[in-house]
Amino acid sequence: MNLQTVMYSVSLPVILGMLAIIATLLIVLGFKEKNDLARRIRLLRWGVALIGMTLVLTGFLWYAYWALVHVPLAVSLEDIIILTLFSTVGGVAMGMALTMKSS
Secondary structure (H helix, E strand, C coil): CCCCCCCCCCCHHHHHHHHHHHHHHHHHHHHHCCCCHHHHHHHHHHHHHHHHHHHHHHHHHHHHHHHHHCCCCCCCHHHHHHHHHHHHHHHHHHHHHHHCCCC
16 A cells, blocks of 8 residues: 655645735725625625635735744834734724724
8 A cells, every 4th residue: 555645735825915915805895895784794795704815915025034034033113013014904994894884
């Protein structure tokens, strides 16, 4: 019996790009919806929440990549500012999505 290990590679930028494209499509579909207000708000909420989540993941994965490549990675002020900006903007977007009202 011959057992072989199969390895797969996942491109994180492609996944983040697809999430951003899906979020943009949801937002565009939300703006195009004219008849059903509840559906419009639901599409906009999902799109904005997905954009926020993508921003937070982008900052985190960017830093995680550098931490894996350069094992003794020193945290600089620029790293903290970049991570804070990505997290803040993503968190504000997700908060906006949560406070959208469908009435």
